[in-house]
Amino acid sequence: GIQVEQSPPDLILQEGANSTLRCNFSDSVNNLQWFHQNPWGQLINLFYIPSGTKQNGRLSATTVATERYSLLYISSSQTTDSGVYFCAVGLTGGGNKLTFGTGTQLKVEL
């Protein structure tokens, strides 16, 4: 099956710092989503981005489908950004299944 790898696995930032999270995948995809899971377990949709670049406030994401990776940028991080960030991909021709990466655990400190 498709492999989805996220890096780094853990990240600690000072409030106000910027960061880049990476998602590599092993096959052609037609769906890619970034999620933020907060400490209460809620999974929040950040981006639906099978290709191209999108921005939403302090967050932006870029997917280069031909090179099989996606990046999530967090600027001016805040303590509320803490949690786990997941990348999930849907395989081209694979129906509507999502395969999740192992996540990046982010902690933003004051």
Add this chain to the structure above:
Amino acid sequence: ETGVTQTPRHLVMGMTNKKSLKCEQHLGHNAMYWYKQSAKKPLELMFVYSLEERVENNSVPSRFSPECPNSSHLFLHLHTLQPEDSALYLCASSQWTTRTGTESYSNQPQHFGDGTRLSIL
């Protein structure tokens, strides 16, 4: 408010109990999903329903029994569970479109509920 509501939020049950998890979506989607998230593991897809038909069953033990009576509701019936089944169970929905005469799909983003945290004693 994600448009996908799961109940209960927390459930503690013994191994011999029977209980059901409920999911309801208000987004007009035609596909619904159950995922399992165990500690220190990525989310794993359990079941997929499209137009109320089960289209995916990822080798899930028979002690988990899904039911999709209509496109807005999804249940997960639980019986004789094991301690390793303790996990966060997440429901999702999306719009799934297939193009007639081809095998291509129009993938749309999945929207998740807040989950049910299940503990097996």
